[in-house]
Amino acid sequence: MTDFEKTMHHDGRLYGWSMLIAICAFPVFASFSFGIWPDFGIIWPSVLTMWILMASYVLSEMIAFPPILGPGSLYLTYITGNLQNQKIPCALSAMSIAGIEAGTEKANAVSVVAVAVSSITTTVIIALGILLMAPLTPVLNSPVLAPAFNNVVPAIFGALAGMWLLKELKVSAASVIICLILLQVLHIDLQWVLLGGIALTVIAARIMYQTGFISKN
Amino acid sequence: MDYASSVNSFSLTAFVGIILILVTIVCILFLKKGWREAKRLGITDQELKKIVVNCIGISLVPSIPIVLSVIVMVPVLGIGLPWLRTSVIGSANNELISATMAAEATGVEFTATTMTLEAWVNAAWSMTLGCSIALPIVLVVLKPVCRTYDTFRKKDSRWISIFSLCALVTVIAAFSISNAVKGVIPTTVILSCFVFSYVCDIAAKKSELKWLKDYCFPMTILFGLIVSMIITPVLQ
Numbered sequence: 473m474t475d476f477e478k479t480m481h482h483d484g485r486l487y488g489w490s491m492l493i494a495i496c497a498f499p500v501f502a503s504f505s506f507g508i509w510p511d512f513g514i515i516w517p518s519v520l521t522m523w524i525l526m527a528s529y530v531l532s533e534m535i536a537f538p539p540i541l542g543p544g545s546l547y548l549t550y551i552t553g554n555l556q557n558q559k560i561p562c563a564l565s566a567m568s569i570a571g572i573e574a575g576t577e578k579a580n581a582v583s584v585v586a587v588a589v590s591s592i593t594t595t596v597i598i599a600l601g602i603l604l605m606a607p608l609t610p611v612l613n614s615p616v617l618a619p620a621f622n623n624v625v626p627a628i629f630g631a632l633a634g635m636w637l638l639k640e641l642k643v644s645a646a647s648v649i650i651c652l653i654l655l656q657v658l659h660i661d662l663q664w665v666l667l668g669g670i671a672l673t674v675i676a677a678r679i680m681y682q683t684g685f686i687s688k689n
Numbered sequence: 690m691d692y693a694s695s696v697n698s699f700s701l702t703a704f705v706g707i708i709l710i711l712v713t714i715v716c717i718l719f720l721k722k723g724w725r726e727a728k729r730l731g732i733t734d735q736e737l738k739k740i741v742v743n744c745i746g747i748s749l750v751p752s753i754p755i756v757l758s759v760i761v762m763v764p765v766l767g768i769g770l771p772w773l774r775t776s777v778i779g780s781a782n783n784e785l786i787s788a789t790m791a792a793e794a795t796g797v798e799f800t801a802t803t804m805t806l807e808a809w810v811n812a813a814w815s816m817t818l819g820c821s822i823a824l825p826i827v828l829v830v831l832k833p834v835c836r837t838y839d840t841f842r843k844k845d846s847r848w849i850s851i852f853s854l855c856a857l858v859t860v861i862a863a864f865s866i867s868n869a870v871k872g873v874i875p876t877t878v879i880l881s882c883f884v885f886s887y888v889c890d891i892a893a894k895k896s897e898l899k900w901l902k903d904y905c906f907p908m909t910i911l912f913g914l915i916v917s918m919i920i921t922p923v924l925q
Contacts, residue, residue, distance in 0.1 A: 473839050476726045481832050483722070487715045488828045491777070494708045495821060498773055499813040501704050506695065506806050510814035511795070518790035522783060522819030530823045534830050536860050539853040543835050548719050550827040551712065553778045556864065557751040564857075565747055565906040566740040570732055575853030578730045584723025585737060586744045588716045593748040594755065595713055598776050601756030602768060612757050619921035620914035621754045623878045627913025628751070629865040630879035631906055634886025637858055643851065644858045651862040655870065662867050669859040677855050681848060 474577060477543055480584070484547025491551045532666040540564075542580025545587040552591040561628050562586040568635055642686060646676040693801075696767030696809055705769040709776055739903050746907040750914065755781055762788070764801040766809065774816050783820050791815035877920055882913040 473481075503509050533555065537546055541563050549559040564574070566586035572578045601608060611617070637644040650672045654665045680686045690698075727737055758781030762771035766788065774784045792799040795808040842849040869876040886909040893902040901908075 473836065476722075477835065479722065481835070483718070485828050485832070487718070488824060491708075491712060491715065492821065492824050492828075494711055495773070495777055496817055498701075498704060498708065498769075499810070499817045502701060502770075502813055503810055505698070505700060506810060508806055508810045510811050511807075512814075514794045515791045515811050515815040515818075518787050518794065518815045519819040521790065522787050522815075523822050526783065526820065526822050527826065530826045531830075534827065534834050536856045538831065538835050539838050539849065540857050540860075543831055544719060544723060546827065546831060548716065550824045551715065551777060553775075553780060554751065554755070558748050560860070561751075561906070562744040562747050565743055568906065569739050569743055569903055570736050573850060573853075574857055575850055578727065578732060581723050581727035581730055582732065582737075582740060584719050585727060585740055588720035588723060589741050589744040590748040591716045592713055592720075593745050594752045595709055595716075595776050597749065597752035598756055598759060598772065599709070601752075601759060602763075602772055605760055605763065608756070609760055612753065612760065616918065619874070619917045621757060623875060623914060623917035624751050624754055624910075625864070626868045626875035626878040627882050627910045627917070629861060629868060630882025630913055631886045631909035632861045633865050633879065634883040634890065634909065635906065636861055637883075638887065638890075640851070640854055640858075643854055644862070647855065647858045648862045648866070651859065651866050655863070655866050662863060665863050665867075666860065669863050670856050673855040673859045674852055677851050678848075681851060686851065 476577070476581065480542070480544030480547065480580075484543060488547050488551055528661075528663040529666075532663050532670075536666055536670055540574045540579075541583045541587075542575075544580060545583035548584065548587045548591060552587075552594070554590075554594060557625050557628060558590050558594060559587045561632060562590040564632060564635065640686065642680055643673065643677050646680075647673040650676070692804060692806060692809070693767070695806055696770070698769075701767070701769040702772075705773040708773060712777055743903060743907065746904075747910065750910060758782075758785070761785075765799060765804055766812065770809075770813055770816070774820070778821050778824055780820075784816050787816045787819045788812040873924055874917060874921055877924075878913045878917050881916045882909050885909050885912045 545563055549555050563583040563586045566582045567574055567579050570578065570582050572582060647669065651665060651669045654660045654669055660668065677686065724737060755775050759771045759775050762785065775781050789799040791812040792804060792808040795811050797803050797805055797808045838849065865879050869879050886905060889901055889905040889909060892898045893905060
């Protein structure tokens with residue numbers, strides 16, 4: 473582990489726990505202000521539902537993303553959210569601009585820059601959106617723009633596919649076929665497809681690597 | 690004080706403002722450390738500035754649906770709670786599901802006219818406890834996971850770079866396919882962005898179009914959004 477990675481783990485965990493406490497302090501503060509406390513007997517099913525829903529995703533993401541992004545950007549991503557539609561695209565685009573391979577020391581450093589900039593941008597945009605809520609509402613709800621807002625994620629992943637899937641075509645082909653089978657033939661949920669898809673793609677790539685089908689240099 | 694005044698009170702909004710300032714400070718601290726490390730590894734200021742401009746561009750468009758979801762939630766939950774939950778950790782969809790479930794479990798409908806303070810408190814706790822679970826998992830699990838990857842990297846660095854690529858292409862393939870199967874419009878958007886991005890990549894290899902490399906990704910997203918606006922009235 474490099475010195476930078478050690479620093480990122482230290483800072484990431486320190487700031488991560490601090491931010492978690494700060495975020496959890498909000499409902500505590502609200503309950504004190506209103507003099508009303510939650511009925512845990514009532515809310516536990518919704519809390520448990522979200523835990524089950526999110527835990528499976530996070531565990532899959534913990535296998536998938538550390539070798540791509542490195543620790544610093546991941547700690548920051550999980551503090552600020554929007555991994556799939558903002559942080560991953562920003563980090564990958566940053567690597568592409570700097571001409572860096574994913575998973576390297578340089579990739580870890582630029583990912584931290586990219587994710588930090590993206591997080592600050594989103595925080596500012598949301599704050600501006602709230603300040604300008606009244607004049608913005610009719611524009612943002614316009615039927616002409618609605619299709620664009622509904623297709624942000626497909627546009628992002630189409631762009632990422634164009635950038636990355638052709639870099640090592642044999643591995644990508646195996647991955648696309650595996651994901652198609654898992655999603656469309658076996659109808660497995662996305663979070664398990666991520667986990668299983670990565671495992672199967674790694675096995676396929678390992679076979680290609682050992683048989684020399686993929687270059688060892 | 691009525692429901693709307695209570696949930697829009699200055700103290701709640703100010704509390705959220707303070708938390709978000711702290712989060713922004715953390716982002717700036719990470720940014721400084723990342724910048725310093727990138728420079729130490731030989732990445733120039735010019736490249737880093739390009740990355741900053743690019744990331745701002747890429748983050749702008751996906752921020753708009755988040756602002757929309759805040760606008761949807763504000764009449765029901767007030768300003769502070771949706772502002773906090775969409776600015777940190779949360780995904781708007783999960784937050785809405787959690788808030789709706791908690792409100793309905795309290796016995797009220799999740800609407801601006803029917804919400805009560807009891808339902809709001811239950812929703813706020815449910816969103817915070819339910820939707821923040823990812824962060825503590827990451828804080829506990831990430832370091833040992835990175836250490837494991839490190840051990841493998843020392844043994845065979847080429848293989849670990851292929852492993853990283855496997856993870857990356859699988860994430861892209863899985864999300865692309867899961868979005869494409871939703872209908873002909875997202876499929877067309879994905880395919881058109883794929884082709885546009887590839888063409889940009891080839892064009893950027895020509896010396897006179899080298900600048901295109903820096904703008905390829907945001908331009909492709911913009912292209913995809915324009916395609917979606919053109920094809921949606923035709924295909925629906």
